[in-house]
Amino acid sequence: MAPGNRSGFTLVELVVVVVVIGILAAIAIPKFSNLSEQAETQSCRHNMRNLASALQMYYGSTGNYPHTNEGRRWRKFSAIEEYLQNWEQLECPSCGTHYRYRITGRNYDTFRIRGWNRNCRRNHGMYRNGMPTW
Ligand SMILES: [Zn+2]
Numbered sequence: 001m002a003p004g005n006r007s008g009f010t011l012v013e014l015v016v017v018v019v020v021i022g023i024l025a026a027i028a029i030p031k032f033s034n035l036s037e038q039a040e041t042q043s044c045r046h047n048m049r050n051l052a053s054a055l056q057m058y059y060g061s062t063g064n065y066p067h068t069n070e071g072r073r074w075r076k077f078s079a080i081e082e083y084l085q086n087w088e089q090l091e092c093p094s095c096g097t098h099y100r101y102r103i104t105g106r107n108y109d110t111f112r113i114r115g116w117n118r119n120c121r122r123n124h125g126m127y128r129n130g131m132p133t134w
Helices: 011-062 077-083 118-124
Strands: 099-104 110-115
Touching (some): 011 099, 011 110
């Protein structure tokens, strides 16, 4: 090293390091956000599976689905809260809305479940004829 040279980084070296860090971040951040999106999808579908099995348990113990005599309108799960623990915590993690169900079929013998938010239905699916659409 020539006498008088200061040790340390030159401006060019610092710029190169900053650019490299920027490129790495640009690659990593979309991957992480994709991961959390997948986690929300899985969690939402898990919620709907729990709600579906609650409806099936209701069917198992009463012989019919809840409120079949009140028609085929969409209902909140609060209507069957005695069959569901923590139903109020079951909401879509990305949309923050609760789910609703509707009893369908000619003999009211099947059900639908969906998140109350359109984004949830589009991104996470729903139950139709008692079966998940995903
Ligand atoms: Zn959802």
